[in-house]
């Protein structure tokens with residue numbers, strides 16, 4: 001089990017390069033299942049979840065040439081030889097559910113393990129299933145698996161009961177090869193959904209409305225070879241901005257794109273500091289204690305739930321009181337008790353955390369519980385007095401490329417310990 005040893009308080013300076021967005025790369029890799037020609041992907045991040053998905057796709061017969069040094073990956077599913085996605089693979093990464101739509105559209109029959117819950121919540125996939133049934137799929141849930149059959153999916157008007165990112169992505173991919181037009185209403189508007197649509201269109205799909213709450217897809221006979229570059233990771237950008245807001249200093253975030261940040265960027269700017277978009281990146285400078293900022297997590301362009309733990313760490317050392325409402329997931333405050341052990345003054349009432357900022361936090365031995373909670377703990381440890389040890393750092397490696405190295409290059413004292 002690997003740990004991070006973080007000695008604070010830190011001041012950060014230097015520049016960072018954002019890696020490709022995990023939550024764009026995962027559905028885009030699954031899109032390769034829709035065509036029997038090559039899909040060339042650039043700006044691929046070397047992440048645990050990406051490697052897990054590549055293992056899963058290989059088990060289905062997808063040919064894969066990945067080069068993490070060059071950040072490229074070529075996928076070709078012409079030799080697709082299996083339509084079963086096992087629990088062993090799905091339990092390690094829920095995003096495996098993104099194989100359901102494309103595999104069903106391509107093969108007509110598929111058996112995908114239900115993902116089950118995770119640390120942050122139950123994470124049901126009823127909307128994925130209901131949408132595919134609307135498109136004519138015959139679906140039964142048996143022994144923890146989704147058995148889906150459809151000789152040919154047909155276009156349908158689907159109105160999801162709630163906004164779901166991977167639900168929208170699954171249905172959009174399935175609709176690409178369906179007979180006729182599919183309209184997805186109440187669609188997710190996340191930049192990662194838009195990036196997937198861009199990739200699908202480069203493969204010959206007919207899609208419009210991506211980025212709005214109504215996406216129209218005209219089914220086509222087949223998709224063709226294509227190339228696509230994954231967008232930068234907006235959550236990585238936001239995480240580093242939280243680190244500088246908590247610690248102070250000045251950093252330059254290369255390949256920063258304000259258009260994909262949504263409300264999170266506006267909220268981070270109201271923490272204080274100076275923000276200057278220049279030379280294709282973002283210069284951020286904080287030389288005083290951050291201002292408390294309240295937020296309510298909501299679908300894009302609202303405040304991203306994936307940024308909630310990191311902002312809480314900033315509020316833990318800010319100069320006032322902040323209210324953080326987690327309205328997306330029912331159990332996404334696992335980082336609170338760990339931050340309280342560092343002296344943070346946080347009270348949780350239902351889905352609201354009341355954070356009273358304090359001048360100092362103290363280092364502690366910490367336990368990461370999920371990907372974004374661990375990012376919040378890293379931010380808190382950077383600003384805390386003393387040496388913190390963060391255990392189970394594999395959670396962090398699922399979604400951040402070399403965060404220890406990137407932080408050390410900014411002057412932080414972060415060391416990865418392999419036990």
Ligand code: EPZ
Pocket residue numbers: 022023026095121122123124125126127128129162163164165166167305306328329330371372399
């Ligand atoms: C995606 O998860 C992201 N993962 C999550 O990022 C992110 O937190 C989440 O969207 C919200 O932005 C990927 O893109 C791989 P949802 P997803 O379906 O699609 C409920 C990270 O840290 N719901 O938008 O699984 C659900 O329980 C990860 O990178 C249903 O009830 O999230 C939740 O309360 C964590 N039925 C809400 O909707 C369904 O069929 C939003 O979930 C689907 C979802």
